[in-house]
Amino acid sequence: MFVVVWKVFVLLIISQVHSEPMKIKSYSEQNSCDIGKLADEIASYDKVVKDIIDYVVRGPFKWKTYDELAKFVDLFGARPSGSKVLEESIDYMIKLTREEGIEHIVTEDVEVPHWVRGTEKLTMVQPRIKDIALLGLGRSISTPPNGISAEVVVVHSFDELAKIPNKEVEGKIVLYDPKFTSYGETVIYRSQGAAKAAEKGAVASLVRSIAPFSINTPHTGSQNYDEKVKKIPTAAISLEDADLIRRIYNRKEKIVLNITMSSTYDTKVSRNTLIDLKGTNYPEQLVIVSGHIDSWDVGQGAMDDGGGLFVSWAAPVILKRLNLRPKRTLRSIFWTAEELGLVGAYAYEEKHRNENNKINFIMESDEGTFAPRGLEVAGTPKARCIVAEILKLFESVNATTLVESNSPGSDITVLIQKGIPGASLHNANERYFWFHHTEGDTMNVEDRDELDLCTAFWTAVAYIIADISADIPRY
Ligand SMILES: *[C@@H]1O[C@H](CO)[C@@H](O)[C@H](O)[C@H]1NC(C)=O
Ligand SMILES: *[C@@H]1O[C@H](CO)[C@@H](O)[C@H](O)[C@H]1NC(C)=O
Ligand SMILES: [Zn+2]
Secondary structure, X not given: OOOOOOOEXXXXXXXXXXXXXXXXXXXXXHOOXXXXXXXXXXXXXXXXXXXXXXXXXXXXOOXXXXXXXXXXXXXXXXXXXOOHHHHHHHHHHHHHHHOOOOOEEEEXXXXXXXXXXXXEEEEEEEOXXXXXXXXXXXOXXXXXXXXXXXXXXXXXXXXXXXXXXXXXXXXXXXXXXXXXXXXXXXXXXXXXHHXXXXXXXXXXXXXXXXXXXXXXXXXXXXXXXXXXXXXXXXXXXXXXXXXXXXXXXXXXXXXXXXXEEEXXXXXXXXXXXXXXXXXXXXXXXXXXXXXXXXXXXXXOOHHHXXXXXXXXXXXXXXXXXXXXXXXXXXXXXXXXXXXXXXHHHHHXXXXXXXXXXXXXXXXXXXXXOOOEEEEEEEOOHHHHHHHHHHHHHHHHHOOOEXXXXXXXXXXXXXXXXXXXXXXXEEEOOOOHHHHOOOOOOOHHHOOHHHHHHHHHHHHHHHHHHHHOOOOOOOO
C-alpha cells in the first residue's frame, strides 16, 4: 500500500442499555436504509454465496489461493516497479489465468519509475561506533561515494524543525522521530521529510520507520522531493535505532553518523493487466476487483500486495469454474507501479476516461488479506445501503461490517475521486504495518484459511454486485 488516507469512520455504534448485553447495530439499522424490493432480490443470492464459500473453504479451491501465492512469491520474490522480474511475474499471471480458460486478457503499457537501490550503510561514529540498519526511501539520491559524515538533529515534527534556527540544521542530518498515530497521518514524515529538511539546509534526512512495531526492521516507502529544493539522500531506520539515537540526543550528547547510499533512477515500460469475465446482459458495464502486482524491493511482497493480487485473480477464475456468469462484466485488474505513486492507476484512468462512466463499482484489496470483516465503502448513502444489504449474506464468514471511508484502497482512489463508488477489503489487519515495506513481508504473514475466507468473500461480493438488477448509484 502506498498513501492511503486512513480516515475511516466506523459506523458501528455499540449500545449498552443497562444490563443488556452489548448490541452492535448494523449499518442498515444505523442509517435506516430502505432499498425496497432490492433487499429481497439481494437475499435471494444466499444460495450462490453458500456455493462459493463451500467451493473455496471446503471444496476444490481449498488452500489454492495460498498455494498459488506461495508458488508465485517463491519464484519471483520482490517485484519492484520497472524491474525485469516484475514483467516476468506479469507474464506468469497471464499464463496462469489462460490455463483457466479465460480468454479476455489484455495488458496496457505504462511508463513507470525505475529506482534501484545500491549499497547502503549507516554507522554511528560518535559517541560510539555502531552499525545501524537502514533502507533508502524510493527515489532517494546517492551520497557522494565516500558518504556523508555529520551531526544529527532529532525532531518529533515539522513544527519542531521549523522552530530551530537554520544555522543549527545546516550541514547536519535531520532524524524525524514522530509518534506513530495512524499510517495516513504519520507517513508525511517519510514522504516529505527530505524536502523539508533540505529547506533548512540539512545534508541528509532519516525517518523513524512508519510503523507501530519492529524487530529492528526498517520500513522503506515512497518519498517525493520538492523540485524547488536541493535533493538530499534519505532513508528509514528501525524504531529501536530511532529510540537509541533519541535517548542519546536527549542526554545532550553529540551524535555523528556516517551514511553511504547509492541508487539509480530512470523509467521503464511496465503493464497493467486486465482480465475480463464478460457479462451476459451488459458486457460494457464493469465491476472491477483489483490488487497491485508490484512490490517494494525487500521481502517477498506476499502481503503487500500478493494477497490482494491473488484474491482478485481468484474471483473470475472461481466464477468461470462454477459457471456463474454475472450480467455485467467482472474485470480483474493487476495494477503496476502502485508503490511509486499509483502510476498504473493514473494511466488506466486517463486511458479509459471516456468509458469510466461504465464502471458500476470498483474494489481493491491492498491492506492485507487477514480474516475478512466486511468492506470499507465509498459512495452515496444509497450505495452504502445496497452494499450493507449484500454484506448481510456473509454472517457465516463473519464479514458483515460496513465501514465508511472516503478513500478506500490505494490505486482505486484515483477512480473513486471521479465519483465511482468502490470498496476495499476490511480485514483483521491490526498487524499489517508490522510487516509493511520490510524484509518481513513474506509468506509467513499469510494464513491459508484466512486467505480462503477472503477469496470466497471477495468473489461472492463482486459476483452479486455485477449481477443484481440495480446499478450502484454514483455521487
Ligand atoms: C564514512 O565511513 C567510511 C568507512 O566506512 C569512510 O571511508 C568515509 O571516509 C567516511 N565518510 C566520511 C565523510 O567521513
Ligand atoms: C468477527 O468480527 C468482529 C469484528 O467485525 C470481531 O470483533 C470478532 O472477533 C470476529 N469473530 C470471530 C469469531 O472471528
Ligand atoms: Zn500495497
